[in-house]
Amino acid sequence: MPIDPYILLLLGTVGLAALFPARGSAADVASGASTAAVALLFFLYGARLSTREALDGLRHWRLHATVLACTFLVFPLLGLAARGLVPVILTHPLYQGLLFLTLVPSTVQSSIAFTSMARGNVPAAICAGSFSSLVGIVATPLLAASLLGGSGGGFSADSLLKIVLQLLVPFLAGQLLRRWIGGFVTRHKQVLALVDRSSILLVVYTAFSVGVVQGIWHQVSPARLGGLVVVEAVILAVMLLLTWYGGKALRFGRADRIAIQFAGSKKSLAAGLPMASVLFGAQAALAVLPLMLFHQMQLIVCAVIAKRRAREAAGEVSAPQPAAATRTSVGTGTRSG
Known part of the structure; x- marks a missing residue:
């Protein structure tokens, strides 16, 4: 089973925040650095994402x-x-995080990787993931504002202004400058990926530091956490079944159905974590917990499914071979006779 090493780093960051949370002036510095990190993340997203593709x-x-x-x-x-x-299974803050999880755009890299592994339509997966990310820059904050605005999510005109300044403006700036910096971003994508991940770790540390200082972890018991895992497993199962059999009902070919299943059942951790830090503020720690759990769950389940689809495709390719060999031998026998 694939355990994402980055999840281990995220958990380590959560542990660091629990033991050594940023307080006082250190919290102010961490908050400012986190804000800058989110802006940098979305600037790089804009610079990398090919709108034309x-x-x-x-x-x-x-x-x-x-x-x-x-x-x-x-x-x-x-x-x-x-x-x-x-409140029977989920607390209200955990439910807010779960609802936010359902609003996040699809992931790009893992959708492509699993579609390729399963021998699906890789170009379609690339375009679907990219287009979902593009739409999600606007759709996720708007959906969150409308669905969570009246349920204690802390959304206001000031929150929407922060969304525009910290998410949308840097993204658009990256898109506008892509013509000049796109080559640099492509050549140094491995280094910039480290910048991405380091920025997200900083965002997580800041969010969980605030949560520890405010004592929000008293709201999460092992039973509640177990209930959250079960609910997320059900949601993932429903989406995997719906994307696969719904694609069949809509008369998509097998390769397209694979792309639909992997792109339509996933949620992006890289996009969701910084968005949550802007949208939820002090409540971001509990808001990102469901997304972190769902991310690891989708990797494990989709890896198993992708390997199964690959075996099925290999079987379809190899199945006609005995028949072809039989026809050849029969033809040879006829000619020799």
Whole structure:
């Protein structure tokens, strides 16, 4: 089973925040650095994301419309349905985090990797993940503001202004400068990936430091955490089944169904964590916990499914070979006779 090493780093960061949370002036410095890190993250997202590639994929509009519907319609509906589990299974803060999880855009890298492993339509997965990320820059904050605004999420005109300044403006700046810095970003993508991940670790440390200082961890018991894991497992199972059999009902080919399944059932940790820090402020620690758990869960389950799809594809390729060999031997026998 794949255990994402980055999840271990995130958990280590959470442990560091629990033992040595930033307080006083150190908290102010960490908060300022976290704000700058989020702006840098979305600037780099804009510089890396090829709008042309994402828009070129619209020629396969049915597939991309299906992925977007799964990501920003079906997922949120499942999140809203989970409201009935409060307070029996989930606490209200955990539910807010779960609902936010359902609003996050799809991931790009793992969707491509699993689609390739399963011998699916890789170009479609690239375009679907990129287009989902592009739409999510605007759709996720708007959906969060509308669905969480009246439930204690702390959304206000000031929050929306922060979203624009910390997320949208840096992203658009990256897109505008991509023409000049795109080559540099591509050549140094490994170094910039380290910058991305380090920035997210800083965001997590700051968010969990605030949570520890405010004592929010008293709100999470092992039973509540177990209930959250079960609820997320059910949501993931529903989405995996719906994307696979829904793709069949919509008459997509096997390769397209694989791309739909992996792009339509995932949520991006890299995009969700910094968004949560802006949207939830002091409550970000509990808000990102469901996303961190779901991220690892989707990696494990999708790796198993991708390997199974690859074996199925290999079986389909090798199955005709005996028949072909039989026809050859028969033909040879006829000619010799």
